[in-house]
Amino acid sequence: MLPTVIFIWVTSCFVFPFRGETIAVTNNSSSSGGVTDLDPSSSLTRDRPADSDSGVGLLVHSGATYLKTGLTSSVASRLTMEEREARLLDELLGFLMSTSTGRQLYLLHDHSSSVVSSAMVTSYQRWGQLIIVRYTSELEEMEATVRSHLDVLTLRDVFVVCSAAHTIHVFTEVRRRSLESAFVRWFVVLQEDVTQEILSTLREGTQVSAAVRGSEGLYHLLSSHVDNNNRVTLEDVGWWAWSPSDDHESFLSEPLHGELSLAYSDFGGRRLKAAVVDNEAFFEVTTTADGSIQPLSGIDFQVLNTLSQKLNFTYQLVLAEDRQWGGVQKNGSVTGMIGLVARHQANLAINEITITTGREEVVDFTAPYFLESTTLISRAPEKKNQSFAVFSPFTLRVWLLVAAATLAMGPVLRVVAWLRQHYILEARPQHSLQDFAFNMFRSLVVQGNLLLACHWEQRIVFFTWYFFCFTVYAMYAGTLTAFLAIPAYEKPIDSLWDLLNAVKHKNYKPVVVLGTSNEFIFKEAKRGIYRDLWQVFDHSEGYVDTYNDGMDKVLKGKYVFLNAQLGAEIRAVTRGRHKYYFARNAFYPQGYGIACTSGSPLRRVFDKILTQMSAAGLVQKWTRDEIMKAAKRDNDIATGPGAITLRHLQAAFFLLVLGYLLGGLALLLERIRHRRHATTLGHVGQTTIEMMKEKSKNREHMGKLSESEKYGDMNIEIN
Known part of the structure; x- marks a missing residue:
């Protein structure tokens, strides 16, 4: 018996704070067997009434524990009434707990009376896994219990045995702190009917069953339901009655918590x-x-x-x-x-x-x-300038090497012909350097070679040159066709790193819908690319109200809209899919x-x-x-690869016009040269003519002198 009493006292000390009535107890020395009478003025705080079977009462006095085997008749009568109430409450809690299917049981109490304290001890002894929580106005322990993430899918049943005011306060705090849970069920014992006050605090998600005291020993059983107007009601589902002689009876039309x-x-x-x-x-x-x-x-x-x-x-x-x-x-x-x-x-x-x-x-x-990822939507990149599309198949280095090889073929063939003439002592070559160079160019552009290869060394050189020209032409033609059929575009934005680079160097601005997850993932980021982008985010231009506004804003300038893939695709189609570019790399997988x-x-x-x-x-x-x-x-029309337009052949026509201009310039230079040559010849000719005239005059003069001399001699002879 003594260990049991000590256990009850320890439990009452640490689990239940002492809150009882101060009573004075006397004991006759004769009946006590030498035990001294207790001082009537001593303060005794009773935690648990005497057990009806053992007749043992637990009394605490100045830190000492006494076993009391006899009480005065008035106190004994009083304890009998309290024992009856304690047993009534104990039986009621036992019944409520027997209807529970929860795996975790909690008992929230406030020691509003000594009866409650006694019932707590009995319930604890009967239900070994019962967790007892003391009521406080802050309800921190109760909130921690409800919000616990341990066994979150396990039903937890909370039995509330408090005064009416404290019970109302409990459910007021449940509403204020949003402690509703589908995994927490509340069993409430009410000694007075305050169901309407409790109902005013309830919202859907708070599952409540109440036992409301009616007449002596009778409790009405109520269960919460949500009506068609979304209001929580407490409906009568049965009753429970107890008497000391007949034990208890109950009736339930439906489970307290279905x-x-x-x-x-x-x-x-x-x-x-x-x-x-x-x-x-x-x-x-x-x-x-x-x-x-x-x-x-x-x-x-x-x-x-x-x-x-x-x-x-x-x-x-x-x-x-x-x-x-x-x-x-x-x-x-x-x-x-x-x-x-x-x-x-x-x-x-x-x-x-x-x-x-x-x-x-x-x-x-x-x-x-629904699962999908987020993508980057930007305006369709501009096509690259194709004014010189005909040069696109080869790089500048390749073009320079082809030009050098073409220019070198004329001198190579001329050297071969000279060596043959010099060492084989053949006649002078019939073709000049210009003939060789021009015909090699003709071969490069697939116009044929007008020169005949009469010797093996020339044939070998021609063969290698023809194979070179065939390879260059085939690769050029194929690549040019592909280039013209698939237009080249400026480098698009394909990833978050591309976006960050575009923001820093090309004045692009990321755009998100205000209040969406796409904003929060960047705003709440602590490190990484998300954080880097948020640091360069322009709050004055980066927000839109709707997804449609975001898609429209992309077309107005250098903006990149962050949106989920499916919705963005559908919005782009309705506006013209060709106007938008979707990044190849998606990010932030999300579920709806x-x-x-x-x-x-x-x-x-x-x-x-x-x-x-x-x-x-x-x-x-x-x-x-x-x-x-x-x-x-x-409204987009899928036409496949487009026809070759003047824009694609601008370079070819440019070269043609350039050839015309260069030919005209050459003609002009020839004309100037010819005129200068003619002028020079004219001056020389005039000088020559004048000199010839002068010589003619001199010759005539000399002829006249000769005739004069001749006639003079004749006159002399005649004379």
Whole structure:
């Protein structure tokens, strides 16, 4: 007996703070067998009433423990009443715990009376795995228990045995701190009916059963339900009665806490509120004249419709005022669709919502039903200047080597001919250096060679030259055809590192939708490429309100939009796919889920249906439908490789015109040279003529003198 008493005392000291009534106990020396009477003025704090079977009472006095075997008749009568209440409470807790299916049991108490303290000890002895938690106004221990991540999928049942005021405070704090959970069930013992006050604090997700005291020994059993107006009610499901002679009786029309999967298998036509934003391809909506939001189409529209049909509920769409997806901000506020759900202004949110750690702090997400990655969308790169496309097949180095080889062939053949003439003593070669060089060029451009190779050394040189020309021509023609058929573009942005380089050196600006996960992954990054990009992010121009705004902004300048792959592809098709460029390297794989209020049982029910839809391929089918619908609106005309245009042959015509100009220039130079030569010849000729005339005159003069002399001689002779 003594070890049992010591155990009870230790338990009461460390588990239950002493809160009892101060009583004075006397004992006759004759009956005590020499034990001295207790001082009536001594303060005795009773933690547990005497056990009805053993007649042992546990008393504490100045740190010492006494075994009391006899009490005065008045105190004994009083303890008998308290024992009756203690046993009543003990039997009631035993009944409630027997209906529990939770694997972890917690008993929250406040020692509002000595009866409660006694019942705690008895319950602890009966239920060995019971965890006892003392009530405090802060409820830190209780909150830690509810939020514990240990055995998160294990049902936890909390039995609340507190005063009416403390019980109301408990559920007020559950609401304020969003402690609702599908894995926590509350069993409440009420000595007075405060169910209406408790109901005013309850939200869906708080599962409550209450035992409300009626007449003596009778408790009404209530269980929480959610009606078609989304209000939590407490419905009468039975009663429990106890008397010392007949033990206890009970009646339950249904379990105090039914299986949620069964309770939520049919919503009975409930009308849920679903938060959305207008989002093409996933949930496109329109606003009617009366201000209501009506769905049009989209993948998530099909998902929500299927859920409503399977679970028998209707829904009302609620549009986020800021038109954002939303999340937790630095100041603690929650924006967008996530904010509506976190504040219980909507039961769920569905619309291409990425599951993130930050959002999971304020809402519960279903398992992801759609997976994709994020990509970079930029304006289609400009085509490279093809004015000199005819030179594109070869690099500058190759062109220089081909030109050098062509120019070298004339002198090589001329040297071969000279060596043959010099050493074989043949006649002078019939072809000049110019003939050899020009005909080698003709061979290069596939115009044939007009020279005849009469000797083997020339034939060997011609053979190697012809093979060289054939190889160069074949590679040039093939490469030029491919180059003209597949236009060359400026280097696009294909990765986050390309984007960072473009931001730093080409004045590009990344763009994200405000309040989306694409913003948060960069904002919350502590290191790496995400952090580097956020440091160069332009807050004045980098934000847009919707995905459509982001796609439109890309076409207006040097902007790169960060968006999920599927939605961006569909939006690009409707605007002209050829106007956009999608990066080859995707990043940030993400899953889309349905956001439910914290602790809501909807999540587990939705998970089951979503898994079935994904396994059946319905989500993929709806995705293909949206892509095909967008493809019908695509105005791009697929023509394949385009015809060769003047732009491709600009260089050829440029060379032709350049040849004309050079030919004309050569003609002009020849003309100038000829005129200069003619002028020089004219001067020389004139001088020659004058000299000839002078000589002629001199000759005539000399002739006249000769005739005079002749005639003079004749005259002399005559005379």
